[in-house]
Amino acid sequence: MYQKIMVPVDDSAASMRALHEAIDLAKLCQATLRAVHVVDLAQFSWGGTGYLQSEEVRKAIESAGEKVLARTTDLLNHENIRHETAILESAGDKIANLIVDDAHANQVDLLVMGTHGFSGIMHALMGSVAEGVLRQADMPVMLLRVRKDG
Template sequence: MMYRKIMVPVDESAAAKRALQEAIMLAKLCHSVIRVVNVVDLAQFSWGGVGAMPSEEVRKAVNAAGEKGVREAQALLEQSSLQYEIAVIESAGDKIADLLIREATEHHVDLVVMGTHGFSGFMHVLMGSVAEGVLRQSDIPVMLLRVREDN
């Protein structure tokens, strides 16, 4: 099966960068489109509740966070000469895994490529795992790339 569209959730982590690099290699082989997705959690802007800030200020902060999350990804994609799409998704307390699965389904993604930190034991229980949530719930194939960021 050829992958027509590959989705890569990105943030500013080494794990996300590694996942994007792998997706780019695969997309070149399959002549795929890459869809980069960055989830911006609105909770990080709601010190006194989102309603406490003027909506225009919230919007600017969300846009800045989204742009920062995709800037490096866009630079890599431009160098690759692949077709790509970029989306910034706003989360208002939603489970990020659910948002990613919805995004993949709505945009007819054939493969999701994600980096993971590979936490285990207590840290895994404490931190949870977006990658694990996507893997458990998705009907779309998921490629996980484990990256240790403790170098």
């Protein structure tokens, strides 16, 4: 079955749903869970490189990512799951590419991701990292959809 399961994590409900599903699968398969958090440094460049090079901004972004991974690690320790964590940095790279490349480099055999299930104009504006991963990955990808009611 699966030996290494990867789940990208952030603070969203979709990510938390994916993390809990990945934990359940890791328990069933006695697999290692690789939790990654992507920090997109390009979102803070605002059309130039000045902000991107600011050490304070970079430290704040990394600190936020470390907090997400610390909470994830606490949960994985509590659930007694073998795990590893990593922060992946994007400086304008496609996030889907980073995730798939990291999965290959770390011999992941299942990707579990949450998706917000946007469609229409929201999908056009927001894009979909999950869709990009699904198109590129040559390993199984499990997408878990979370929709906000309202």
